[in-house]
Amino acid sequence: MKIINKLLLATTTALAVFTFNSCEESNTVVDEVFDNTTSGAVVRTVRIISDELPIGQSDSNFSVEVEVQTKENGSLVQSLEVYITFNDNTIAEGGTDYSSSEELVSTIPSSEFYTGEFGLPRYTYEITLPEMLSALGVSEANVDGSDTFAIRFVAVMVDGRRFSNGDNSDTSTGSFFRSPFLYSSTVVCPPKAPSPGTWTIEMQDSYGDGWQTNDGNGGDGITITLNDGTVIEVGMCSPYTAAAGTFLGSGDCSPNDGFTGTATFEIPAGTTSADFNFPGDQYGEISFQIITPFGNTVADVGPNAPAGPITIDFCKD
Template sequence: MMKINYKVFAALLFTSLMFYSCDDGDAVVDDVVANTERGAILRTLQINSDELPIGDDTGVFAVDLEVQSQENGTLVSAVDVYVSFLDADPSNGPGDVAESLLTSIPSSDFGTGDRGLPTISFSATLGDLLGATGVSASEIDGSDQFRIRFEIVMVDGRTFSFAQNSGTLTGSYFSSPFLYTATVVCPPKAPTPGEWTINMTDSYGDGWQTDDDNGGSGITVTLDDGTVLEVGLCSPYTSAEGTFLGSGDCTPNDGFSGTGTITIPVGTQSAEWYFPGDNYGEIGFEIVTPNGNVVGGYTGVEAGPITIDFCKD
């Protein structure tokens, strides 16, 4: 009864406000709207490149952004771009480097997107990022990261960036993190032939549910000759034919962990790793080469290609 009473009260209050606003149009409601100070966001349209191969100064971080604010973005004066450096192994590098201004993009350089809103196509080469942070090419190694942060500057001097963000803005539609990561990687090379080990976990203890509630696909490895290898923890919820994690080819486990292997033949020139997803946010894994080196893993990343650290293969 209490929930019903609250709903009735809310409905009466809303009705009263409607009548009040009709009688006094420029009073409470209009005054709130008129005096509300709105900000601005940068919506991610597409990340075009976020890997920086060592030895390639033309390797690039590139992203397409859409500017959203009142009056179709005309209240935005500029977008400033900052960069910092995170050293994955300070023992052989400069350590972390605090952010500095990389560039400022004036509104006169904005484009116009198909929705009539201002857009920015931004790119920075590895050389640009090294120059801005003062890090030398000889000091970077695989898994080091450059953090690129965007900051909107309004015509009235206000600024908006990562610190003012909320869960709503970083969600799937607005996708406005303001902060991006470009990872230093070694140039791709032929994978080490032999037995690769995949150590897999599930924090809930019921095996893997990837792209299906009951099981789904496993991690796939596509070789250059077209061969597709697959590995994943068995799911107890299905044994349907064609559902990999319910088939006899998946890795038996205690619900929480299991170890699978794949064999990459001698002469293989490339191997593309792909993770199908994590339906309930419970999955973890690490990829170990025949040399015993951990070269990839998953911790909360969305479905997609798995980046292999060729520096360690």
């Protein structure tokens, strides 16, 4: 049964995190990645600080804190290289595709790393939208909401070997040990007052058992916090009895067939801001789209999205 598998997975994940934190020499996630290999490397995401790029704001940036991990506590990595690519997702019919080739924009020597809470090297990387445009030779006039920049890290070893997203395993992309090497930063319009009226969230679950967000059986829903303090919560109901006591096990979640569900909510006239937040995706099965009263999709989120603010494309509202 799925619930048994999920409980076992949740227990295994908890044990893996506990073991990693206790610095044991075996049965850790690091050991699983590096066993039977020759001193590989991963770059773990500690936190994504900013991945929205508002047009017209010189300080809009992509920033992330990463942790370098190798068999020798990160010392086998001599530098991190950062490459970026622009993806033009708003090509008019018959228009020009302004997408770029990948370019190296930064080389970060290990001397600039600092020590994190687990005694491993960390680095906080930041690059602004103007810096990315300049490096790629792309004009801001050719950038619009929903366009994206890909930011790719390469760990360069002291012996010259290189590790990046093509070397990932299922283990290194798990929830605690998330090591994608590759990030996407979305161009958005500066925030504005949301359109009043009925908004819709179309929700999907690829496994077919409703949503499990920040809980193995249920959890919280997507929250929308209005400027007057009103908090709206939506999400696909979970069928598991153990979800009781969470929003997704309550009578306020959205009924569904396991695979798809729909929720609507009202944003009153006069609302000046609406902050959308996603609680997380426990098993990498959740996707959803946020649609304005005019029928425009302003967010399209796929599986494995991290918990945190949802990027809203105000260009389309």
